[in-house]
Amino acid sequence: MSQKSSNAGPNHGRRKFLQVSGLGLAATAGTGIMTSKALAKVKTNARVVIIGAGAAGLDAANRLSRELDGAQITIIDSRVEHIYQPGLTLVATGLWKASKVMDENARYMPDGIDWIQARVIEFDPETNSVLTDTGQRVAYDYLMVTTGLQVNYSGVEGMSPELIGQMGIGCVYDNPNHATRTWNMIDQFTDVGGVGLFTRPRGPVKCAGAPLKVTMLSEDLLERKGNRDKAQLFYTPPAKGLFSQPEINEFLKEELPSRGISLLWDHPLVGIEPELKRATFETPEGNQTLDYDFIHVVPPMQAPDPLANSPLSWKTGRFAAGGWMEVDQHTLQHPRFQNVFGSGDCVGTPVGKTAASVKAQVPVAVANMVSSIADRELSARYNGYTSCPLVTRKGQALLVEFDYDLKMVPSFPFVNPYEKHWFPWMLKDRMLHAAYNAMLRGRV
Amino acid sequence: MAFSIVGILAVLLEAFRPLIPLIVAVVVADIALLAYTVSKGQFAHAKARRLSLWAGAAFMVGAFLVGPSLTQVTFGSFLSITDWVMLGAMSVGVGIAGFVLTLPMTSLIKF
Numbered sequence A: 001m002s003q004k005s006s007n008a009g010p011n012h013g014r015r016k017f018l019q020v021s022g023l024g025l026a027a028t029a030g031t032g033i034m035t036s037k038a039l040a041k042v043k044t045n046a047r048v049v050i051i052g053a054g055a056a057g058l059d060a061a062n063r064l065s066r067e068l069d070g071a072q073i074t075i076i077d078s079r080v081e082h083i084y085q086p087g088l089t090l091v092a093t094g095l096w097k098a099s100k101v102m103d104e105n106a107r108y109m110p111d112g113i114d115w116i117q118a119r120v121i122e123f124d125p126e127t128n129s130v131l132t133d134t135g136q137r138v139a140y141d142y143l144m145v146t147t148g149l150q151v152n153y154s155g156v157e158g159m160s161p162e163l164i165g166q167m168g169i170g171c172v173y174d175n176p177n178h179a180t181r182t183w184n185m186i187d188q189f190t191d192v193g194g195v196g197l198f199t200r201p202r203g204p205v206k207c208a209g210a211p212l213k214v215t216m217l218s219e220d221l222l223e224r225k226g227n228r229d230k231a232q233l234f235y236t237p238p239a240k241g242l243f244s245q246p247e248i249n250e251f252l253k254e255e256l257p258s259r260g261i262s263l264l265w266d267h268p269l270v271g272i273e274p275e276l277k278r279a280t281f282e283t284p285e286g287n288q289t290l291d292y293d294f295i296h297v298v299p300p301m302q303a304p305d306p307l308a309n310s311p312l313s314w315k316t317g318r319f320a321a322g323g324w325m326e327v328d329q330h331t332l333q334h335p336r337f338q339n340v341f342g343s344g345d346c347v348g349t350p351v352g353k354t355a356a357s358v359k360a361q362v363p364v365a366v367a368n369m370v371s372s373i374a375d376r377e378l379s380a381r382y383n384g385y386t387s388c389p390l391v392t393r394k395g396q397a398l399l400v401e402f403d404y405d406l407k408m409v410p411s412f413p414f415v416n417p418y419e420k421h422w423f424p425w426m427l428k429d430r431m432l433h434a435a436y437n438a439m440l441r442g443r444v
Numbered sequence B: 001m002a003f004s005i006v007g008i009l010a011v012l013l014e015a016f017r018p019l020i021p022l023i024v025a026v027v028v029a030d031i032a033l034l035a036y037t038v039s040k041g042q043f044a045h046a047k048a049r050r051l052s053l054w055a056g057a058a059f060m061v062g063a064f065l066v067g068p069s070l071t072q073v074t075f076g077s078f079l080s081i082t083d084w085v086m087l088g089a090m091s092v093g094v095g096i097a098g099f100v101l102t103l104p105m106t107s108l109i110k111f
Helices: A012-030 A055-067 A085-092 A176-192 A210-225 A246-258 A355-373 A423-440 B005-015 B017-039 B046-070 B081-106
Strands: A047-051 A072-076 A081-083 A102-104 A114-116 A120-124 A129-132 A137-139 A142-145 A194-199 A231-236 A261-263 A269-273 A278-283 A286-291 A294-296 A340-342 A386-393 A396-402
Touching (some): A055 A072, A055 A355, A085 A210, A176 A194, A176 A210, A194 A210, A210 A231, A210 A294, A210 A386, A340 A355, A355 A386, A355 A423, A396 A423, A423 B005, A423 B081, B005 B017, B017 B081, B046 B081
Parallel strands (some): A047 A072, A047 A142, A072 A114, A142 A340
Antiparallel strands (some): A081 A102, A129 A137, A269 A278
């Protein structure tokens, strides 16, 4: 694999110019004359390209457009709709209407940036360019990769997205349509009962709390409908843990069985037979099959193919299998292509893949990209912050926040993160969507 | 996660974005009333303050009672003292807003 410094590439002179102008500004700021962040814009004529207009991409676009003066910023994404993905579990369990999570990317695009409505099919960091599915090659001086991830339905034999909402199959991920169809299945299941299987694949997934929330909210719904006795529920983790944070893992290991949800350890789902309503799990004792009336399928996830197949992905180590983007876990800079930064679901870091992670990662990635442009040291650090309002029932949740060390880092010291409260539910139901939208505008 | 004033205001702005035209109309009307009552020398007289205190208290009690239902649940979902304290604190905030918003109106009432 080739090594590449930030000064390499076809636009060495251009980058040098902007570094020098950035240095001048940084020096001025250093005198204390310029104390306002608004005045501390870095002058540059750099071409900055952002791949992906999801949460991380829009947040980065807004921040970069505010922090850079003169940069030519381009964002590439074919999607016009914006989905508030943290709300999908609530849609899938009948607590929110699907319309509540639908939005438009255009509402959050900052003025003065170019939006290429296309999909990137090739990353070429050797020549500092990307290729779109419309055949356009876009050159950059600095690249922010925020592609999100790809749900691999084919990773479960017999599964396809078209099956969601039929024959007892649900899957909360990807879009409101899937969530709505999942709700149709959960609504039916909680009316008539039967065997409910709630799965979780191997490897990182976005919002790792979502499979647990769907499980607990389905159980709660059975209870509220008075049909709890009619159903047997099973949660099938791929190993012997439920959650990466140890104390919350212990909490869940008590909570689920206390509600009659059986835990089938080492049961990653590998196949389904929709017509027979039968699921196959790869266990240490060999493949085992279970019949179901409802199954919540969580397929394996990976970085989008163009990113996974590019020189930007991890080539060795625990993140190589999913093709996740290689970044320094603290600076979010690519270690080999130093004009490339990443944030959001696509990066291979030990903790992440939540909207809360995006909220913590993007300011770091942007600050470090701006520092790189200004030829300053990369001083911003991502500590692995992530958060999950772990909804246990309608109206109750745990506010779980932790970092790379898996230590709890509560934002509200008066809220015990190990106890169920109404307050985190209130945040989830009424406030976090607003916080998310503010994040898209780069304001939190 | 650290909080900033700008961040909190940005979140509140997003939370109330659909209601911004209404909020702006109320605030403008309130400022106009404030200016009028100040110019007449009758802003926040004792009777007005007393009436607005009652209005603020009504807002506070109302917010306390409807708070859980705004989140699709009942008081039955309250599991800890934290929940009650948070609802109480939010209701006090609504009460203070009610007091401040009604004060220019109640100041119109003659001494």
